[in-house]
Structures are given as C-alpha cells and as structure tokens.
Amino acid sequence: METVEARVLDAAERLFYGRGLQAVGMDAIRAASGVSLKRLYQVFSSKDSLVEAYLRRRDHRWRAALERFAEQRPAGRERILAVFDWLHQWFQEPDFRGCAFVNSYGELGAGHPGVAEAARSHKDAFRGYLATLVAGAGAAEALADQLVLLAEGAITTAAISGSPEPALHAREAARALLAAG
Amino acid sequence: METVEARVLDAAERLFYGRGLQAVGMDAIRAASGVSLKRLYQVFSSKDSLVEAYLRRRDHRWRAALERFAEQRPAGRERILAVFDWLHQWFQEPDFRGCAFVNSYGELGAGHPGVAEAARSHKDAFRGYLATLVAGAGAAEALADQLVLLAEGAITTAAISGSPEPALHAREAARALLAAG
DNA sequence: GCAGGGGGAGAACGTACGTTCTCCGTGGTG
DNA sequence: CACCACGGAGAACGTACGTTCTCCCCCTGC
The missing domain is CATH 1.10.357.10 (Tetracycline Repressor, domain 2)
Incomplete structure (x- = not known):
C-alpha cells in the first residue's frame, strides 16, 4: 500500500546517493521504482524537483x-x-x-x-x-x-x-x- | 612560450574545479584554452586522462x-x-x-x-x-x-x-x- | 616556386538524457 | 454492453557531449 511518491523516492535515494545526481537518469529511476515515466512526471514535475525532494527527505x-x-x-x-x-x-x-x-x-x-x-x-x-x-x-x-x-x-x-x-x-x-x- | 599541455591544464583546472567534472565539456576546455580539439586529444587521449592529470597537478x-x-x-x-x-x-x-x-x-x-x-x-x-x-x-x-x-x-x-x-x-x-x- | 605535413575550425557521428507524446489495454460506471 | 478516464510501455524529440573526421591553410625544406 506504499504510495507512488515513496517508491520513487526510495529508488531515487538509492541511486542518487550511490552513483551521484548526474550519473542517474530518470529512466534508471523509472526502472528501479517500477513507476512509469508518465506517472513519475505527474508526481515530480522535473528531475530537479525530485532531487530536492530526495535531499529534503534524507x-x-x-x-x-x-x-x-x-x-x-x-x-x-x-x-x-x-x-x-x-x-x-x-x-x-x-x-x-x-x-x-x-x-x-x-x-x-x-x-x-x-x-x-x-x-x-x-x-x-x-x-x-x-x-x-x-x-x-x-x-x-x-x-x-x-x-x-x-x-x-x-x-x-x-x-x-x-x-x-x-x-x-x-x-x-x-x-x-x-x-x- | 607556455606549453600546450600547461594551457589546457590551466583551463581544465579553472573549469573542473569551478563547475564540476561532468558539467564541463571538452568543448568548453577548448574554448577556454584556445587549443583546438585535435591538438587537445593529441596531448590527452580522453577526458578521463585529462581529469586525472588535472587532479595530479592540483x-x-x-x-x-x-x-x-x-x-x-x-x-x-x-x-x-x-x-x-x-x-x-x-x-x-x-x-x-x-x-x-x-x-x-x-x-x-x-x-x-x-x-x-x-x-x-x-x-x-x-x-x-x-x-x-x-x-x-x-x-x-x-x-x-x-x-x-x-x-x-x-x-x-x-x-x-x-x-x-x-x-x-x-x-x-x-x-x-x-x-x- | 612547390610538395608535404602539421595544425585550426568546425562538421559529423554515435550515444545518452530530460521531457513529452502516442498508442493501447483495463477497469470502473451508466 | 458501451463509454471513458487513467495508466503503462516505449517511441519520439531536442539537446548536449565525447570523440573523430574533413577540409583548408600555412609553414617548412628543397
């Protein structure tokens, strides 16, 4: 019953922290979270906003x-x-x-x-x-x-x-x- | 009478240190050093080797x-x-x-x-x-x-x-x- | 003067990425 | 059953970049 936002942030944290911000593409986050690109962009309007959400939660x-x-x-x-x-x-x-x-x-x-x-x-x-x-x-x-x-x-x-x-x-x-x- | 290598490394240091490694393209180093891409790749075989030379000199x-x-x-x-x-x-x-x-x-x-x-x-x-x-x-x-x-x-x-x-x-x-x- | 080679400018090529779009299936509602 | 809104998969588009290639100029040695 985990929310889409949480799944995306979990994947983003694992990847961004492990490999760096620029080395991780939105497609890698899609693959790791199982959330489609379309949905992903509905929840986070851009990669920048996802990065900032990742840092805030961390x-x-x-x-x-x-x-x-x-x-x-x-x-x-x-x-x-x-x-x-x-x-x-x-x-x-x-x-x-x-x-x-x-x-x-x-x-x-x-x-x-x-x-x-x-x-x-x-x-x-x-x-x-x-x-x-x-x-x-x-x-x-x-x-x-x-x-x-x-x-x-x-x-x-x-x-x-x-x-x-x-x-x-x-x-x-x-x-x-x-x-x- | 400065060598080409030194001019490239000067530009690389200024740019890499100031903006980060991935944010600086080889073309920016060409523009900042005034050394053509062709010559640049004769002196440093790849961006990786330029990065390593920059870190060594620094x-x-x-x-x-x-x-x-x-x-x-x-x-x-x-x-x-x-x-x-x-x-x-x-x-x-x-x-x-x-x-x-x-x-x-x-x-x-x-x-x-x-x-x-x-x-x-x-x-x-x-x-x-x-x-x-x-x-x-x-x-x-x-x-x-x-x-x-x-x-x-x-x-x-x-x-x-x-x-x-x-x-x-x-x-x-x-x-x-x-x-x- | 002339052949040749090294170098500059920048186009070309392949790839990767951020972001958007298309197409299709599905599940809920009358 | 018919309709439709939503979501998934992935193609598409524009851009940027690492690296190589083409073309042309100039400088040197004869």
Missing part, C-alpha cells in the same frame, strides 16, 4: 535517526560522544558513501541554488543539534563549532578511505576537547 | 603551497597551527569551492577508479605531512589523525557555508588538542 531521516540514537544515552558528555558512535555505525553500512549533501553540493554547487540551499540548511540543522547537546553538557558554545568540524571531517575521511576508523579518532578528539573545556 | 601544487607556507614558521606547534592559517587564507580566495578531491570523489566516486585513487592518495599525502609536523612537535602520533579531521571538516564546512570562519574554529580546536596532549 535530511529529515538522517537527523531523526541520529537524534533517536543519541537520546538513548544520558544527557551531557555521554550524549555528545554518542554522536560519534552513531557515525561509526553509519560508516560501516555497506552502501555508505559519505554525506549526501556534501556530494551533491560538490557535484552541482554553484549553478544549482536548490541543492546548495539544501546542503546549507542540513549543515545548519546539524550544527544546531550539536549546540543543544553542548548546552546540555554545560560546555562552552564554541565547542559546537569544533565538534561540527570533527564530525564533518570524519564523514569525508571515512568515505574516501573506506574505513570507519575516523569516527573513533573524532570521538577521541571530542573527548579531549570536552575534558579540556 | 595535488602537487596544493601540497607544495601548504608546505611553503608552513615552513616559514618555526617547527613545532607553531608550524602545525600555520596549517590552519593557510586554510583560512585559502577559504577567502574568491573561487574557493571546497576540496577538489572531495568534490570529484563525491561526483564520480565508485565507478571511476582513477578519481577515487587520486582522492585517496591526496588525503594520504596530506595526513603524512601532518604526521611529520606532529612528530616535529613531539606530540603523540594519534594527533595527526585528529588534525586531519579538523582540517577536512573545515574545508567542507567553509565551502558549504561560504565563510572562512571554520578555519579559525579548527585552529582553536587544534591548539586545545596540542595543549591537552
């Missing part, structure tokens, strides 16, 4: 998954370190290929304002979440910016190196910064 | 510029912090658009082994350089991995946010980690 899901995971740990330092444990788990998923927003921004960047805006707002929201965790731990607000860099760096480095280890290095650095602050 | 130049800058500071902690000062300068260049290797890897990633390998070896070399700086400062080797994450995160965050500030946050975090270690 942003919500990614942050919800992170928050669900972190909130199982006690607020404070524990919960901050949980972010890096979650990254470590994510990096080990077989289809992990880095940050969808960084990849999309790097591919289209300028010249595609919708994608650039999606990347900016995703990163802003992530920083905002870290800031609430930092406040909850009673640490200096500047720490949030530093944690963002560690997480961001870990995601990119894990993608390129193909190893989940950067999450552990980032976790250790975060621990040291928390202890120093 | 890797060398980028690391050489960083090392030239850092070596003006005294070895030790000063020289490690200089890395982040150099990033801060880079982020303010008007055509800064993040890391060419991260962008290329995100765009093509799997399915293009030459690009993936170029990204891996660039990041390895950068980590290697930081490791020598860390050793020169007498700090624990694990610090190199943490500094990589800060630098990597700063590059990506600066690109998406459009602000050079992440370099300062990364510098401050590096200072704290150095003091703690």
Whole structure:
C-alpha cells in the first residue's frame, strides 16, 4: 500500500546517493521504482524537483535517526560522544558513501541554488543539534563549532578511505576537547 | 612560450574545479584554452586522462603551497597551527569551492577508479605531512589523525557555508588538542 | 616556386538524457 | 454492453557531449 511518491523516492535515494545526481537518469529511476515515466512526471514535475525532494527527505531521516540514537544515552558528555558512535555505525553500512549533501553540493554547487540551499540548511540543522547537546553538557558554545568540524571531517575521511576508523579518532578528539573545556 | 599541455591544464583546472567534472565539456576546455580539439586529444587521449592529470597537478601544487607556507614558521606547534592559517587564507580566495578531491570523489566516486585513487592518495599525502609536523612537535602520533579531521571538516564546512570562519574554529580546536596532549 | 605535413575550425557521428507524446489495454460506471 | 478516464510501455524529440573526421591553410625544406 506504499504510495507512488515513496517508491520513487526510495529508488531515487538509492541511486542518487550511490552513483551521484548526474550519473542517474530518470529512466534508471523509472526502472528501479517500477513507476512509469508518465506517472513519475505527474508526481515530480522535473528531475530537479525530485532531487530536492530526495535531499529534503534524507535530511529529515538522517537527523531523526541520529537524534533517536543519541537520546538513548544520558544527557551531557555521554550524549555528545554518542554522536560519534552513531557515525561509526553509519560508516560501516555497506552502501555508505559519505554525506549526501556534501556530494551533491560538490557535484552541482554553484549553478544549482536548490541543492546548495539544501546542503546549507542540513549543515545548519546539524550544527544546531550539536549546540543543544553542548548546552546540555554545560560546555562552552564554541565547542559546537569544533565538534561540527570533527564530525564533518570524519564523514569525508571515512568515505574516501573506506574505513570507519575516523569516527573513533573524532570521538577521541571530542573527548579531549570536552575534558579540556 | 607556455606549453600546450600547461594551457589546457590551466583551463581544465579553472573549469573542473569551478563547475564540476561532468558539467564541463571538452568543448568548453577548448574554448577556454584556445587549443583546438585535435591538438587537445593529441596531448590527452580522453577526458578521463585529462581529469586525472588535472587532479595530479592540483595535488602537487596544493601540497607544495601548504608546505611553503608552513615552513616559514618555526617547527613545532607553531608550524602545525600555520596549517590552519593557510586554510583560512585559502577559504577567502574568491573561487574557493571546497576540496577538489572531495568534490570529484563525491561526483564520480565508485565507478571511476582513477578519481577515487587520486582522492585517496591526496588525503594520504596530506595526513603524512601532518604526521611529520606532529612528530616535529613531539606530540603523540594519534594527533595527526585528529588534525586531519579538523582540517577536512573545515574545508567542507567553509565551502558549504561560504565563510572562512571554520578555519579559525579548527585552529582553536587544534591548539586545545596540542595543549591537552 | 612547390610538395608535404602539421595544425585550426568546425562538421559529423554515435550515444545518452530530460521531457513529452502516442498508442493501447483495463477497469470502473451508466 | 458501451463509454471513458487513467495508466503503462516505449517511441519520439531536442539537446548536449565525447570523440573523430574533413577540409583548408600555412609553414617548412628543397
């Protein structure tokens, strides 16, 4: 009873995230979703609008998954370190290929304002979440910016190196910064 | 008296870095370099080989510029912090658009082994350089991995946010980690 | 002056893609 | 049964691109 929109977005996410935006044609999404081109264009008026819907849904899901995971740990330092444990788990998923927003921004960047805006707002929201965790731990607000860099760096480095280890290095650095602050 | 190869690589770097790999056609490189398609294909047998030459040259130049800058500071902690000062300068260049290797890897990633390998070896070399700086400062080797994450995160965050500030946050975090270690 | 070869401009070719259109079958409604 | 609105399959259309080819000019060596 899944809706057509959901089936299309599932296929789009698998393909766009796995192979890049420009490398995936609408026909590949039709084949992967089983939704005819005609119907597909009734639901998403263009490839651009499908790309933006993909990024929007991924942003919500990614942050919800992170928050669900972190909130199982006690607020404070524990919960901050949980972010890096979650990254470590994510990096080990077989289809992990880095940050969808960084990849999309790097591919289209300028010249595609919708994608650039999606990347900016995703990163802003992530920083905002870290800031609430930092406040909850009673640490200096500047720490949030530093944690963002560690997480961001870990995601990119894990993608390129193909190893989940950067999450552990980032976790250790975060621990040291928390202890120093 | 500039060689044809250099003119082509200059144009390729400007266009590939500024707009992405797939968004730039060979004809745009011909127009920007003033080298005819025929000559262009005599020097680079395919677009793929031009892309790889672009990444190779950029890797060398980028690391050489960083090392030239850092070596003006005294070895030790000063020289490690200089890395982040150099990033801060880079982020303010008007055509800064993040890391060419991260962008290329995100765009093509799997399915293009030459690009993936170029990204891996660039990041390895950068980590290697930081490791020598860390050793020169007498700090624990694990610090190199943490500094990589800060630098990597700063590059990506600066690109998406459009602000050079992440370099300062990364510098401050590096200072704290150095003091703690 | 002249033959020949290298190079430039751009056409040509094959392919891929975003988007739309045509044609047909089907299932619900009187 | 007759009608029709919808949806599927895939052809069609316009464009863009990687790569090669054609044609012509100019420069060199004799």
